[in-house]
Amino acid sequence: VLEKSNSVFIRGANLASMQDGSHDYGILEADVLVKGERILKLVPRGDTLELPANTRILEVDGAWLLPGLIDAHTHLVFAGSRAQEFERRLLGESYESIARSGGGILSTVQATRNASESQLLSLANHRIQAWIREGVTSIEIKSGYGLDLDTELKMLRVARRLEQENPIRVHTSFLGAHALPVEYQNSADAYIKQIIDHWLPEAVAQGLVDAVDVFCERIGFSLEQTRRVYESAKQLGVPVRGHVEQLSYLGGARLAAEFNALSVDHVEYLTPEDCALLASSGTVATLLPLAFYHLGETQLPPVAALRSHQVPMVVGSDFNPGSAPLASLLLALNMSTRLFQLTPEEALRGITQHAAKAIGHSELGQIKEGAIADLGIWNLEHPSELAYSFGVHSPLYRCVKGHWYQSGSQKELNPL
Numbered sequence: 001v002l003e004k005s006n007s008v009f010i011r012g013a014n015l016a017s018m019q020d021g022s023h024d025y026g027i028l029e030a031d032v033l034v035k036g037e038r039i040l041k042l043v044p045r046g047d048t049l050e051l052p053a054n055t056r057i058l059e060v061d062g063a064w065l066l067p068g069l070i071d072a073h074t075h076l077v078f079a080g081s082r083a084q085e086f087e088r089r090l091l092g093e094s095y096e097s098i099a100r101s102g103g104g105i106l107s108t109v110q111a112t113r114n115a116s117e118s119q120l121l122s123l124a125n126h127r128i129q130a131w132i133r134e135g136v137t138s139i140e141i142k143s144g145y146g147l148d149l150d151t152e153l154k155m156l157r158v159a160r161r162l163e164q165e166n167p168i169r170v171h172t173s174f175l176g177a178h179a180l181p182v183e184y185q186n187s188a189d190a191y192i193k194q195i196i197d198h199w200l201p202e203a204v205a206q207g208l209v210d211a212v213d214v215f216c217e218r219i220g221f222s223l224e225q226t227r228r229v230y231e232s233a234k235q236l237g238v239p240v241r242g243h244v245e246q247l248s249y250l251g252g253a254r255l256a257a258e259f260n261a262l263s264v265d266h267v268e269y270l271t272p273e274d275c276a277l278l279a280s281s282g283t284v285a286t287l288l289p290l291a292f293y294h295l296g297e298t299q300l301p302p303v304a305a306l307r308s309h310q311v312p313m314v315v316g317s318d319f320n321p322g323s324a325p326l327a328s329l330l331l332a333l334n335m336s337t338r339l340f341q342l343t344p345e346e347a348l349r350g351i352t353q354h355a356a357k358a359i360g361h362s363e364l365g366q367i368k369e370g371a372i373a374d375l376g377i378w379n380l381e382h383p384s385e386l387a388y389s390f391g392v393h394s395p396l397y398r399c400v401k402g403h404w405y406q407s408g409s410q411k412e413l414n415p416l
């Protein structure tokens with residue numbers, strides 16, 4: 001039996017390679033040979049290459065080939081809705097005061113605990129289609145609406161199942177330290193001890209944890225508590241990230257840098273001095289403009305300082321039922337330019353090359369020989385259009401894990 005070829009040759013595309021160290025979107029004039037999951041060869045336009053037998057040729061004259069998009073920060077798995085809190089916020093209550101009165105994250109925790117695993121999966125399965133339609137090929141998903149062992153594990157299992165059932169890669173983060181559950185009112189230290197002694201090691205042992213996240217904030221956990229979680233993650237060999245300096249300055253970014261965190265996220269209150277620490281620890285800064293917008297915040301993240309210290313900037317959706325119920329990475333992309341003054345190129349790096357760093361997977365997010373061939377082919381005149389206009393973009397083709405799909409569809413292109 002002849003083995004079916006799994007080579008694809010993409011001919012005639014414009015390439016925005018987004019390679020490390022490149023300028024101007026890393027634009028290249030080349031055709032691309034993909035074999036299985038990998039980019040085998042970039043063939044400069046005009047050069048000839050003998051193609052492996054049975055190579056499928058994708059003629060995409062003038063379309064743009066981009067790395068598959070990466071949403072490096074979401075809370076996609078949850079049950080319930082917080083629309084009524086949204087009403088309260090519009091009548092003047094703050095996100096923080098609603099959280100302190102038992103609403104906010106804790107209300108989603110109640111709904112998520114009450115949902116069965118299959119209910120959670122079907123809610124999340126429905127939502128994730130929006131990311132797939134937009135050309136997202138990797139998504140990070142956090143736990144953090146369980147705040148008890150069973151529900152945290154349930155959320156992480158659902159995240160893993162989403163990857164099995166959909167053409168998308170899923171990276172998980174354990175966010176047990178997201179809020180203090182009612183069982184531990186007034187004993188935050190005991191809660192943290194429970195996490196580091198039992199829950200985190202158990203979740204890691206079950207293979208459910210790719211990174212560990214903490215909400216380091218006045219309404220979350222203190223610097224000292226965050227440090228304890230990071231130390232425990234370090235012992236377990238799992239990289240850390242943090243929700244830091246979102247509503248106030250606590251010094252979470254400095255701490256994260258000390259632990260060589262993959263990324264610090266939100267960072268509206270980050271100081272220019274701390275940007276230098278991030279640069280030297282190789283930590284990227286994840287900007288979340290949809291949460292900034294939906295909460296009506298006014299404190300802007302220090303984009304100019306991040307830029308001058310060359311801290312890679314990531315753009316994520318932060319999709320969640322409280323601060324960012326907006327299921328669109330491309331909307332975040334657009335808003336990062338208008339609200340935070342990122343250039344369209346910086347924004348696009350923030351959902352490709354730089355986003356790959358935030359999830360600790362440097363073989364994604366760039367088009368280069370040897371990299372993983374998660375890709376999108378787009379009908380654009382120029383890649384700057386992706387951030388410039390909203391509501392009109394979806395890829396013509398996507399490639400994930402070596403499988404090719406056409407436009408919004410979940411169906412694989414016919415194998416040769």
Ligand code: NIG
Binds near residue numbers: 105291323324
């Ligand atoms: O990233 N900041 C903490 N966590 C989420 C919000 C969670 C929620 O409100 O449910 C965030 O904004």
Ligand code: FE
Binds near residue numbers: 073075243
């Ligand atoms: Fe978040």
